[in-house]
Amino acid sequence: MTANGERLSAVARRRLLRDAQAAAPISSSSAPPAPAPAPTAPVEVKSAQRVTRARAHQIKGNDSSNASVDSSNPFSALVTASAVKFSATKEVQQLSETSAKIRLSRGQRCVILGICILWVRQGSVSVYGATIHASTAIYRIYAPSTHALPAVEALSSKAEFQLDSYVDGLVDLPSLGIRHLWATPNVEQSMSSFYILGHSFDNEAKGLKRLREMSLENWHPIISTFLSSESVLSSQLKVLFCGRRSSGISTLARCLLNGILTTKKLPAGQAGPEGVLFIDLDTKSPEFGPPGTINLAHVTQPMLGPSFTQILSTAGSSSRILRSHFLGDSQYTDLFDWHWDRIVDLFDQVSKYCTQHRGTPVIILAPKWWHNVDQQMASQLWSNMALTDIVCLDTSPTSPYLQPWKSFAEAAQCRIHQIPAQVFDKVHSSREHDLQMQSYFHLVDWSLERPLWNDMPILAGTYRETRLTYGTSDADVGAVILLGGHVALEDTYDALEGNLVAVVAVERRRSTRLTVTQEDAEDDTGPMIQFTDEGLPRVQSGMDSLLPILGAQHSFCVAIAMVARIDIPTRHITLVNGHGLQDIKALMQGYQVALVLQMATSDGRFTTDWLRKELKTGAGQPSNADMTVS
Secondary structure: OEEOOEEOOHHHHHHHHHHHHHHOOOOHHHOOOOOOOOOOOOOOOOOOOOOOOOEOOOOOOOHHHHOOOOOOOOOHHHHHOOOOOOOOOOOEEEEEOOEEEEEEEOOOEEEEEEEEEEEEEEOEEEEOOEEEEOOOOOEEEEEOOOOOEOEEEEOOOEEEEEEEEOOOOOOOOEOOOOHHHHOOOOOOOEOOOEEEEEOOOOOOOOOOOOOOEOOOHHHHHHHHHHHOHHHHHOOOOEEEEEOOOOOOHHHHHHHHHHHHHHHOOOOOOOOOOOOEEEEEOOOOOOOOOOOOEEEEEEEOOOOOOOHHHOOOOOOOOOOEEEEEEEOOOOOOOOOHHHHHHHHHHHHHHHHHHHHHOOOOOEEEEOOHHHHHOOHHHHHHHHHHHOOOEEEEOOOOOOOOOOHHHHHHHHHOOOEEEEOOOOOOOOOOHHHHHHHHHHHHHHEEEOHHHOOEEOOOOHHHOOOOEEEEEEOOOOOOEEEEEEEOOOOOHHHHHHHHOOOEEEEEEEEOOOOOOOOOOHHHHOOOOOOOEEEOOOOOEEEOOOHHHHHHHHOOOOEEEEEEEEEEEEEOOOOEEEEEOOOHHHHHHHHOOOEEEEEEEEOOOOOOOOOOHHHHHHHHOOEOOOOOOOOOOO
């Protein structure tokens, strides 16, 4: 075991381990005096630390883990001592119950579990692909146990950084945001929101979960290639990521995104674009939006956490969603024109943005169905993308994910990078969907680029509601569209109330508009809309008939919401959502709304079960689903 480059004696190592093991069972009454308060971080974070909730974590004995100490790991003693009330060493100094200062030498790394603020005080470190140098800037790290845990690695000969607890409401979300998500079973009571686990650890094999470290060693060469000055500065970088699902595509793309944002430097006096454009075409697990959507995001800050911790709003002052379309769980083979229209629109938006901000890097996540496209469609997509690089997480020379683009790439001298897949996270699709959807609904504030989550259950009636009219000539809601199953017209009310819908804004144009009255419905020039007994305007014709009105150039997804109530006498539909609905009323001048309902899938997505669990299990209380191994 080394300390600042010097080797400790055997006696010192045994004393350090004995002190760490003895620290775990100490009661609060016999605890040593509290250390001096942590120095104030140079960037104010008090607004985000408005609430500190003590979470009691019970210790579960683990004799096998206590017996194993890795002499090459300076943090191994911390692993045994649960890394909360640890003994001070030259490497780690506990500043307070919620703050710690850590010193590392080049190549050493520290694994984190939980939520914390990172402040690099000396030297340089890397985390989640980002290279962070000493400065007054602070960064939020989200490391839940459901995903591979990030490591902070020293890049300079000496690096010093401070970790502070950060409370933004995400930890306390009901049903899903329980202690098993942000802590291990073998920890003692703590006020801290994070835990230092070391860099060489294994939970008990028979435990509920086996924690995994996010190792990026195999990806360093490819990331370094993109971060060279020639790649980033000499041309507009456009990278397509493709491969099978759960192969590490989104993790690698996020690491490259973070690397570009923290590495790109322009010569003195030269102005250039800020941020990266991120086109996410994966509707199952979007990086920055709710499930079922494809998005164009402008990202200006590193995203140090999994997707459900990095939800973006359309109202952000820097990182934000520029354009969003809802596809739900519909298959491209069934609604090809619908998919194609919206994908092309996102590329058109990229072209417009890059015309005004030349040199902006672009990252594209390919949907899984692209490997089935024919050559004609591949040619059209290639023209829209204008790629400089393709990264395929499949080393097979005949990879089906690479075949549609290979001939075009060779002709255009586009670089092809084939690397092995890396499986970090094995989260069930329905659980991943619920985590993403719950985080999206509970996110209530993006002011000052510090997201805050409201931990009250959505159905508790404390969230802002938006009432939209329907059934009149000037109604807010012009159409109700159902995807993914057959629902009889008379059952529309039951299918709609209490379920999730995409709120799609549609331009009000004189030439074409959504049908909103019974008289209009009798006119066969537009889409076929039939009215239910409750007066709901239900689209009965195919989706293709809606393209002239709901085309991507004239419509976009505003938010995902829950239909809380349908007031038949007053013809009002009440919607509930955390943050997206603030845009709806602003759009009423010139826009109408279509509510798109995606029926629940066979694997449990697009249901409202998680909403009801929030009421049955109070904040911080585990449910049966939470105890299931993902």
